[in-house]
Amino acid sequence: MRILDLALNDLSQIFRDRKILIFIVGMPIIFTFFMGFVYQSAEAPQDSRLPLGWVNHDPGGLLSQKLYETLSASQVVKLVESEAEQAAEQLRQEKLAGVLLIPENYSSQALAGQPAQLTLQTDPAASAGQALQQALRTPVSHLLSALEIAQINASLVASQSSFTSETERQAEIEAAFQLALLAWNEAAVSDSLVVIEKASSTAAGEPLGGNPYNQSSPGILVQFTIFQTFTAAAILVQERKTRCLQRLRTTAIKPSELIAGHWLAMIVMVFMQAAILIIFGQLALSVNYLDSPLGTLLVTLGLSLWVASLALLIGVIAKTEEQVVIYAMIAMAVFASLGGAWVPLETTGKLFSTVGHFTPAAWAIDGYQNILIRGLGIGSTLQPTLILLGYAAIFFVLAVWRFQRSVD
DSSP, X not given: OHHXXXXXXXXXXXXXXXXXXXXXIIHHHHHHHHHHHHHHHSOOOSOOSEEEEEEESSTTOHHHHHHHHHHHTOSSEEEEEOOHHHHHHHHHTTSOSEEEEEOTTHHXXXXXXXXXXXXXXXXXXXXXXHHHHHHHHHHHHHHHHHHHHHHHHHXXXXXXXXXXXXXXXXXXXXXXXXXXXXXXXXXXXXXXXXXXXXXXXXXXXXXXXXXXXXXXXXXXXXXXXXXXXXXXXXXXXXXXXTTHHHHHHTTTOOXXXXXXXXXXHHHHHHHHHHHHHHHHHHHHSOOOGGGSHHHHHHHHHHHHHHHHHHHHHHHHHOSSHHHHHHHHHHHHHHHHHHHTXXXXXXXXXXXXXXXXXXXXXXXXXXXXXXXXXXXXXXXXXXXXXXXXXXXXXXXXXXXXXXXXXXXX
């Protein structure tokens, strides 16, 4: 209960000042509108899907045709037809997020029950690569499930009346396969505009199309949750300056309870700020955070824990309120600029994107954009959330270590 009382005391101090409320909510909303206008004004094709090279060595094959039709209607990937060498070169130049290779005789081998494998060439460590793998998993599994049902059906038919030829057996499998696919129609990829481009078209560096606030809203949300760390961190500095911290230590309150109380207050404050901005984005800007409510919740919890740990660290390091503001501004500038809050990392070079993903801000933005832009579900937010929790643990341990040194 003492931890909760300390947290409530911190929150009451923060929310007592209405100017702070205007800053942590009003300023992010203004900047979200401004950055959304900037993205909307940029000249760019209005398509935010991931460019996927389509190299088909099985033309006319039943399975490859069905997979092509399914992916053509995808809201996540955009097929770019190409030859193998050209696709490999575009992948190296980062004009493609990945290349899907359909081997020769893929359909006939799969229909005959022989091993047949698709090959996806991408960077599995990159967010785009992970999004592609998730986007392909569902339609491919649907096709293979339909194929398995068709083969079982053919076996049942053969047990009752044997086929006169292999051609008759294949025809039965194909007919059953077509019927089985009908059962998957609604579960396959949902309707959207079909965009098929030749390989010579530029696919990389496209600013994110559609709703411009899909980029600005999560970016500004992350940026201002970082900056408002100064409001919470300043309480720790004030307690040291007024010797309130020393007086608290003469009571039955343990140092661990002190640090836990402050940390809990910071978590609640960051989460509340993020929740308000998410609700505003959903209702006022049509930013579909609630397409995956649990995914959005996971990322927001991870972000709250990390930012609270950062605020705690700033609070135990800074000696004055002025230093708190300076440290918070530096943290915001570094994490926001490298993390993609101002410029989407997809539009930067590979080096900048790699460096940016060493920051927790990039993973928080990735987590939100996996839902908002890439159309993925809760599974796509697990890695960003775990990385945010890892950073939260590191910053929290550093803050506790520094706090213990300061009170000893």
